[in-house]
Amino acid sequence: MKDQLRLAIRAALKQCYTDGSLTSGEFPKEVQLEIPKNSEHGDFSTNLAMTLAKPERKAPRKIAETLVAALQGNSLCDKIEIAGPGFINFRLIATCWYKVLDQIMQQDETYGYSQVGAGKKIQVEFVSANPTGPLHIGHGRGAVVGDAVAAVLQAAGFEVQREYYINDAGNQILTLGRSILLRLRELQGEIVEFPEDGYQAAYIVDLAAKYRSEQGELNDVTEAEAIELCSRFGIVEILKWIEADLKSFGIHFDHWFSEQNLYDQGMVDQELLKLKEKGLSFEEDGALWLRTTDYGDDKDRVLIKSDGSYTYFASDVAYHMEKFDRGFDQVIDVWGADHHGYIPRMKAMLAGLGHPPEALEVLLIQMVNLHRDGQPYIMGKRSGNFITLKEVIDEVGRDACRFFFLMRRCDSQLDFDLELAKQQSSDNPVYYVQYAHARVCSINRNAAESGIEPLQPGQIDYNRLELTEELALVKQLARFPETVVGAALSYEPHRIIFYLQDLAAQFHSYYNRHRVLVDDPATTRARLCLVNSVRIVLANALQMLGMSAPERM
RNA sequence: GCGCCAGUAGCUCAGUUGGAUAGAGCAACGGACUUCUAAUCCGUAGGCCGAGGGUUCGAAUCCUUCCUGGCGUGCCA
Known part of the structure; x- marks a missing residue:
């Protein structure tokens, strides 16, 4: 409807130029058509005459009159008016509108779906929570928003891939393995001292018990092997929880991408080498750095620490290069807002490697503040009232949960009231x-x-x-x-x-x-x-x- | 200190990417079930769009300086 009118206006403008009633020859890239707030101003309204005022060196209303004259007699409108400083207001013939009903009945469940994004591949990477514990409410918001963004893109005709990046390498995985192992030893009757920086939560004990009943005890292996076994076991089990939670939310991923696999395939080293060849990285204080300051970051960033281990940034570089190798026209990352400081270095890395920084779009998801009956619900990881995503879904239901997570722009904080969300009332x-x-x-x-x-x-x-x-x-x-x-x-x-x-x-x-x-x-x-x-x-x-x-x- | 996000009705938030008289839901007040489901509807009231300056035909929206809140600012993840 809108597009048809837009075409008619364009044609009228062209006619004005050919018959000489307008002279600048200026064509806006797109005729702006908006739906006025006040319905007395018609169905659509354009500011075209005002934008032409400068190049034409004429009063907007004069230009509007010329345009309206050229628009007379088209089959869409039953009224065209000039109003205010130079708006042209259109009222469409009612029968034009009723055609929409035919369209809806005919297209049925495909009405609203289009092909504007046809031929473009977009990847949406979201959730990507570390496999070291169950999903919490903040992950839930990222999950729903990521999934919805993907769905809406699909509806607009884009080819979309949903991806989950599994951080199954690095320090926190070691900590996970160590924590499970210690709990396992406890179950075997040993007295152990549990370190401050270990994972304290009760589910670690559950994992240890499960390991014991399924795999037996861990006695004849070295410490390092034992930790490794526990880590791998923990990752697999926790990923099962995560996948189940997401499934109960109606979310499924097309691809689960393992960070460890990136290392195993040598891709991290490969990308680091590329950076070196391009002269983007340098060594200092025994560490390898990426010169991100060349591209707007306020600090250079470490890729390989002086102890020889890799930073997360190193694998993120490799991971994102790999994404573009897969041929996506646009890559979207959904992150918690607390990671926003990471964006400049990622964009700098892309620019250094020759990708336009806009090819990566990072959606930052602001915090979720849980409430119950209007009172803030304080969640301490230590205290017992930590609430997992699964508990929230079970309590308020999938539809309400998704709706609430989508009710706000993602860059504004969200108050989530558990009682309100599960209330089956007009509220x-x-x-x-x-x-x-x-x-x-x-x-x-x-x-x-x-x-x-x-x-x-x-x-x-x-x-x-x-x-x-x-x-x-x-x-x-x-x-x-x-x-x-x-x-x-x-x-x-x-x-x-x-x-x-x-x-x-x-x-x-x-x-x-x-x-x-x-x-x-x-x-x-x-x-x-x-x-x-x-x-x-x-x-x-x-x-x-x-x-x-x-x-x- | 620097950076990012936010600041709009009492509360929670929209605002079609710069358009005409700034909107909705809660909360408050007053009404509507003998009629396709009252989980609904109708009406009233509520505003210095955080503050100042700038850009232009026109600003909640853009630029700038402040103020307030949240987050970040590791060879952590």
């Missing part, structure tokens, strides 16, 4: 949206009971939809595809959540004011078509974001 926006869907389904059941036949394309008389609320609903439905595209291109899935709430509100209001099933069959059919279009859009949006669209509530 809870999840049910508000789902209820709208269930209501349409209920109308359909009633329609079927009273013998109304299923809708046939072509037998619907849209002129029966003459109420202003009905036209407004149709316009809202027409906005869904562009909302999805906008959410995809800006990596902002929360836009769809707000769209859903707006649509549900409009529907509930309409439902309360007017009956769908009325005496007149033609009106009934037209209204059934309208509310079912609402149902389809609600279902598509919910489904896209991994939530259910219940038929009854």
Whole structure:
């Protein structure tokens, strides 16, 4: 709809240039069309005349008049007006809008999906929590946002890969193995001193017990081998937990990428060599450094420490180079906001190796503050009230959980109230949206009971939809595809959540004011078509974001 | 000190990437179930968009200087 109008405006502008009524020959890269907040200003509005004021050296309103004259007689609009400082406001013919309903009924579960990203490969790497413990609430937000970003991109036609990077190398893995081993020795009756920097949590004891019952005791191996065995066992078990949690959230990854594998394949050394050959790295104080300050970082960064071990940055360099080798046009990393200091060095590394820094987009996920009944819920790792993601999902349910995580822009902090999220009341926006869907389904059941036949394309008389609320609903439905595209291109899935709430509100209001099933069959059919279009859009949006669209509530 | 993010109604937040009179949900107050599900709707009230300066036809949005909160600033992960 919008695109058609945009084309018409472009054509009009071109005509003005050829007939000489406008002279600058200036063509904006894109004709800006917006939906005015105030519906009296029409369906769409453009500021074109104002942007042309400077090159044309004429008053905006004069230019607008010229453009409007050229636009007369096109088949889309029934009213074109000049307003304010030079806006051109368009009101489309109602029958134009009603075509959207045909489109929705016809496309059904594919309505809202597009091909704007066709041919582009994007990778979204998210969660990537260390396999040293269960996922917590903060991981949950990153998981849902990452998954939703991926889903929205897919809906816009991009080829998307979801990837989980497993940090299964390095110090914390040693600590994990050591911690399990010590607990295992305890179970074997030894008295051990548990170090401060070990993992204290109870699940380590569980892992030790499981090791003991499945693998037996560890007596005839060296310390190093024992730690190694425990680490590997722990990683596998914990990854099983993580995968199960994510699965209960409806999230699955296309690819699990092991850091250790990067080392085993020699890729880290290979990439470090490349950096050296390009003269980007240097040795100092017995360590190997990357000169990231050449590309805007405020400090150079260590790749290999003076004791010969690698930093995480070293494997991250190799990992990201490997991502681009796989042919992605865009790589998205979803990180906790506390890692933001890492971005400059990553971008510097990419620039040094000849990749445009924009090819990596880092989405920072701000903190989640847990609340219960309005009171902050303090989580100490030491204290007993540490709450895992699994417990949250079990308590509030998958749909509510996902909805709450998507309700905010990801770079603003999120207050998550456990009581509110599980409340099945009007305070809870999840049910508000789902209820709208269930209501349409209920109308359909009633329609079927009273013998109304299923809708046939072509037998619907849209002129029966003459109420202003009905036209407004149709316009809202027409906005869904562009909302999805906008959410995809800006990596902002929360836009769809707000769209859903707006649509549900409009529907509930309409439902309360007017009956769908009325005496007149033609009106009934037209209204059934309208509310079912609402149902389809609600279902598509919910489904896209991994939530259910219940038929009854 | 430096860097990143945020600051919009009493609370939690949107604001279509610079557009017209700044919006929604809670909370408050007053109404609507004999009618397709009241997990709903209708109405009232609520604002110096943190503060100052700048850019222009036009700023919550862009540039700048401050103020407040969070996070970061390791040869930690």
